[in-house]
Amino acid sequence: EIVLTQSPTTIAASPGEKVTITCRASSSVSYMYWYQQKPGASPKPWIYDTSKLASGVPNRFSGSGSGTSYSLTINTMETEDAATYYCQQWSSTPLTFGSGTKLEIK
Amino acid sequence: QVQLKESGPGLVQPSQTLSLTCTVSGFSLMDYSVHWVRQPPGKGLEWMGRMKYDGDTYYNSALKSRLSISRDTSKSQVFLKMNSLQTEDTAIYYCTTRGGYNPFAYWGQGTLVTVSS
Numbered sequence: 001e002i003v004l005t006q007s008p009t010t011i012a013a014s015p016g017e018k019v020t021i022t023c024r025a026s027s028s029v030s031y032m033y034w035y036q037q038k039p040g041a042s043p044k045p046w047i048y049d050t051s052k053l054a055s056g057v058p059n060r061f062s063g064s065g066s067g068t069s070y071s072l073t074i075n076t077m078e079t080e081d082a083a084t085y086y087c088q089q090w091s092s093t094p095l096t097f098g099s100g101t102k103l104e105i106k
Numbered sequence: 107q108v109q110l111k112e113s114g115p116g117l118v119q120p121s122q123t124l125s126l127t128c129t130v131s132g133f134s135l136m137d138y139s140v141h142w143v144r145q146p147p148g149k150g151l152e153w154m155g156r157m158k159y160d161g162d163t164y165y166n167s168a169l170k171s172r173l174s175i176s177r178d179t180s181k182s183q184v185f186l187k188m189n190s191l192q193t194e195d196t197a198i199y200y201c202t203t204r205g206g207y208n209p210f211a212y213w214g215q216g217t218l219v220t221v222s223s
Contacts (some may be wrong), residue, residue, distance in 0.1 A: 001167075033208070033209060033210075035151075035210070042200060042213035042214065042215060042216055043151065043200075043210070043213060044213075045205075045208040045210060045211050048206075048207050048208045048209075049207050052207070054208060054211070086150065086151055088151075088209070088210070090209050093164060094153055094166045094167060094168075095141075095153040095209070096153065097150060097151040097152070097153065098150070099150045100150045100151075
């Protein structure tokens, strides 16, 4: 099973600040997927195939990485970006998720 | 449009069996796989298993001995059954399917299952 380790667990950012969330895989994966989840809501697809933004995702978000190291970056934090973000791989089964990074507004 | 909706009992007693239904619309179960994902309150996401479009199933090995996923294509429904429930199985249970290149593009609203006597 591929274990995904996200860091940080929690982060607080001010509006306009740049934010980076990291996801490290225990073995190499081909692509990374990211989901955004707000309290009381189902997860939403956010980034797919490592760097492609899902429909409706603002272009201040970006994704990058390869092998065992991936990241999600917000160029300029906005209040609506406060949420928990999960990385996910399906290069091998079982599909696994990271433990999540809670992003708060400072 | 694509929709998924989970249904089932909100409360299950310890050691009993959980039965959930995912009713889908906007696509055929013979064209797209449906996965089950759960989330304990305040915790992260766990992939449970999938019903593939061709009828094949695959389970998370951590749950495999207790889990069964089946479907009724005529009713556009996917079923989850898990036995020997314990309190740690308390979670929101989601069904989800892919869209385009997104493996989990569409999600149901989730259904909270509490395991308690």
